[in-house]
Amino acid sequence: MDLHTEPLVLNMGPSHPATHGTVRFLLKMDGEKVLHCETEIGYLHRGFEKQCEAGTWTQVFPYTDRLNYNSAIQNNVAYALAVEKLLGITGQIPERSTAIRTIMCELSRMADHYTNLGASMLELGALTAFLYFVEARELTWDIIESVCGARLTSNYVRVGGLSTDLPEGFAAHVKEVFPVNRVFWSEFDKLLTKNRIFLDRMRDTGGISEENAIAYGFTGPCLRACGVEYDVRKANPYLLYDQVDFDIPVGFTGDNFDRYLVRMEEINQSMRIIEQLIDKMPGGPVNIDNPAVRNPSKEAVKGRMESMIFHFKNTIEGIQVPAGEAYVPTEGSNGEVGFYLVSSGGGKPLKCRVRPPCFALTQAMGEMVQGAFLSDIIPTFDMINLIGGECDR
Amino acid sequence: MAGNYKKVNRTLKMTLWERVYVFEIIRGVLLTASHFFPNLWGAARSYLSGDPSIRKIKTIYYPEEVPPIPEAYRGRPVLVRGADGKEKCVACGLCEVACPPKCISIVGAMREDGTRYPETYTLNGAVCIFCGLCEEACPEEAIVMSYDYQNLCEYDRSLMVYDKEALLIPEEKLSKRLEYIRRRMYNKCNY
Ligand code: SF4
Ligand code: SF4
Numbered sequence: 001m002d003l004h005t006e007p008l009v010l011n012m013g014p015s016h017p018a019t020h021g022t023v024r025f026l027l028k029m030d031g032e033k034v035l036h037c038e039t040e041i042g043y044l045h046r047g048f049e050k051q052c053e054a055g056t057w058t059q060v061f062p063y064t065d066r067l068n069y070n071s072a073i074q075n076n077v078a079y080a081l082a083v084e085k086l087l088g089i090t091g092q093i094p095e096r097s098t099a100i101r102t103i104m105c106e107l108s109r110m111a112d113h114y115t116n117l118g119a120s121m122l123e124l125g126a127l128t129a130f131l132y133f134v135e136a137r138e139l140t141w142d143i144i145e146s147v148c149g150a151r152l153t154s155n156y157v158r159v160g161g162l163s164t165d166l167p168e169g170f171a172a173h174v175k176e177v178f179p180v181n182r183v184f185w186s187e188f189d190k191l192l193t194k195n196r197i198f199l200d201r202m203r204d205t206g207g208i209s210e211e212n213a214i215a216y217g218f219t220g221p222c223l224r225a226c227g228v229e230y231d232v233r234k235a236n237p238y239l240l241y242d243q244v245d246f247d248i249p250v251g252f253t254g255d256n257f258d259r260y261l262v263r264m265e266e267i268n269q270s271m272r273i274i275e276q277l278i279d280k281m282p283g284g285p286v287n288i289d290n291p292a293v294r295n296p297s298k299e300a301v302k303g304r305m306e307s308m309i310f311h312f313k314n315t316i317e318g319i320q321v322p323a324g325e326a327y328v329p330t331e332g333s334n335g336e337v338g339f340y341l342v343s344s345g346g347g348k349p350l351k352c353r354v355r356p357p358c359f360a361l362t363q364a365m366g367e368m369v370q371g372a373f374l375s376d377i378i379p380t381f382d383m384i385n386l387i388g389g390e391c392d393r
Numbered sequence: 394m395a396g397n398y399k400k401v402n403r404t405l406k407m408t409l410w411e412r413v414y415v416f417e418i419i420r421g422v423l424l425t426a427s428h429f430f431p432n433l434w435g436a437a438r439s440y441l442s443g444d445p446s447i448r449k450i451k452t453i454y455y456p457e458e459v460p461p462i463p464e465a466y467r468g469r470p471v472l473v474r475g476a477d478g479k480e481k482c483v484a485c486g487l488c489e490v491a492c493p494p495k496c497i498s499i500v501g502a503m504r505e506d507g508t509r510y511p512e513t514y515t516l517n518g519a520v521c522i523f524c525g526l527c528e529e530a531c532p533e534e535a536i537v538m539s540y541d542y543q544n545l546c547e548y549d550r551s552l553m554v555y556d557k558e559a560l561l562i563p564e565e566k567l568s569k570r571l572e573y574i575r576r577r578m579y580n581k582c583n584y
Binding site for chain 2: 055058059061062063128132135138142145146147148149150153155161163164165167187190191194195196224229231234247248249250251252253257258261262265285286287288289294295296297298299300301302308311312315316
C-alpha cells in the first residue's frame with residue numbers, strides 16, 4: 001500500500017545550538033533527506049556600511065574589527081590598504097610596518113582556523129578536539145593581545161602605519177608559543193583525520209563542483225578545496241607575500257573533508273610565514289613620516305606648531321583623501337576580503353562597501369545540501385564558516 | 394618566491410587496524426588521558442601547595458586569580474589627575490570628535506589664571522567601545538586607557554555614565570600606561 005506522505009517544512013535557526021552564527025535555514029524535508037534549503041541571513045545587520053559614512057576615515061577602523069571578529073586585523077589591514085591606495089601612498093609605507101602587518105594577518109589566520117575547526121568539531125560532537133584548538137587559539141590571541149591590547153577588537157592598523165610598535169620580546173613570545181601550538185595541532189590531527197566517525201560525516205558531504213564554486217563567487221579555503229589554484233596572496237601579492245616562501249594547499253573534490261584538510265595545512269603555512277618574517281624583521285619606524293596622513297608623534301605635537309595643527313586637523317576633519325575609488329583584494333582567512341571605497345575628497349568616506357567572503361559561500365548552502373541528510377547540514381555549514389558580523393554587516 | 398600550490402593528502406590509506414576502530418578508540422583515549430592525568434596531578438599539587446604556577450591547565454580561578462594583563466591592554470578610559478591635584482585636560486574637545494560612537498561630552502570653562510579646564514566631562518561607559526582613539530587624539534596625555542576592566546558592568550545603564558570625578562585617576566597610578574604610550578605608541582622613533 002502506498003502511504004501518502006508530504007514534505008515536512010522545518011525551521012533550523014535563527015539560533016540553533018549547532019549552527020554558530022545567527023542564520024535560519026528553511027528546510028523542506030522528505031524524511032531525513034533535504035529536498036530544498038533556503039538560507040535566510042541578516043539577523044546581525046548593524047548597518048556597518050552606512051555607519052562608515054558618518055565618521056572620518058580613521059574612525060572606521062574600530063568598526064572593521066567587528067566584521068570577521070576572529071581575524072579582526074585582516075579587516076583592519078584590508079581597509080588600510082584601500083585607503084592608502086586612494087591616497088597614493090602604498091609604496092611609502094615603512095618596511096617594518098608592512099612586515100608587522102603580514103605577521104599579524106597570519107596570526108589572525110591561525111586564530112581564525114583554530115576557531116573554525118575547533119568549533120566545527122564541537123558541533124560534530126568532538127569536544128576534546130575543540131578544547132585543544134581553543135587552547136591553541138588562546139595562546140595565539142595572547143600574542144595578539146600583547147601587541148595591540150585586545151583579543152578581538154584589535155583596532156591595530158592605521159592609515160599609513162600602525163597604532164603601536166611590536167612589544168619587547170615579541171619574537172621570543174612567538175617562538176615559545178609555536179611549538180606548543182604544533183603539539184596541539186598534531187593531537188587534533190591524531191584525534192580526527194583518520195577517525196572513522198569523522199570521515200563518515202565529512203567525506204563526500206557538502207560538495208560543490210569547481211564551476212559552480214566559481215560561479216557562486218567562492219574564494220578562500222572553500223574554493224581551493226575544489227581544486228582551484230587561486231589565492232590572492234599568490235595571484236595578486238600584497239604586503240610581503242611575494243617575499244616569503246609558503247605553499248598553498250589545494251583539495252580535490254570540494255567536499256567538507258577537503259575544506260578541513262586545506263584549513264589544517266594553512267595553519268602550518270601561516271606559522272612558516274611568521275617564522276620567516278620574524279627572523280628578518282626590518283628595523284626603523286612603523287609609521288609613515290607624513291603628518292597629513294598619520295598623526296605626528298606626541299612629542300612633535302607638543303613641541304611644534306605645524307604638527308599641532310596637523311594633529312587637530314586630522315582628528316577633527318579627518319585625513320584629506322582625494323576623490324576617487326579604490327579596491328584592494330586581500331586574502332582573509334575565509335576568502336577574499338576587500339573594501340571598495342569611494343571618496344568625494346575630504347575627511348569622510350562617501351561610500352564603503354565590504355566584500356565579505358562568507359556571503360558568497362552562504363548563498364551556495366542550498367545547493368550544497370540539496371539531497372543530503374539533515375545531519376550533513378551541520379558540517380557543511382561549519383566548514384563554510386559563516387561569520388554573522390561579516391555576512392550581515 | 395618559491396612555494397606553490399600543493400595538493401592535500403586526501404586519499405588516506407586506512408589500515409585494517411584503523412578500520413577495526415576499537416584500537417583507534419583506545420589510542421584516542423590514551424591521547425586524552427595524556428592530558429587528563431597530568432592536568433589532574435598538576436591541579437592537585439597546586440591545590441595542596443597553594444602555588445598556581447605549577448598547575449598545567451590554562452584556565453584560572455577567576456576572580457581569585459586574575460590573568461596577567463599585557464602593557465598594551467586597553468581598559469576603561471580615564472582622565473589623568475596631575476601632581477597638583479588638577480585635571481590635565483584642557484577641554485580642547487579633540488577626544489569628543491575622535492570618539493567613533495560619540496560617547497564623550499565636555500563643557501569647557503576657564504580658571505581664574507586663564508587656563509582652560511573641563512567643567513563637566515561625561516563619558517558614557519555603556520557606549521564606549523574601548524577603541525583607544527581618544528587616547529590617540531588627546532594632545533595633553535590627559536585621557537588614557539587604564540588597565541581597569543573589572544566591575545564595569547551594571548544592571549542599570551545610567552550607572553555606567555561616568556562623570557569627571559569618577560574618571561579622574563591620579564597620575565602615579567597610571568604611570569605604567571603613560572610610560573608605555575610615550576615609549577611604544579606615540580614615540581618619535583615610530584615616525
Ligand atoms: S575608547 Fe573609543 S569609544 Fe571609548 S571613549 Fe575613547 S574614543 Fe570613545
Ligand atoms: S583631548 Fe585631552 S585635553 Fe582635549 S578635551 Fe579630551 S581629554 Fe581633554
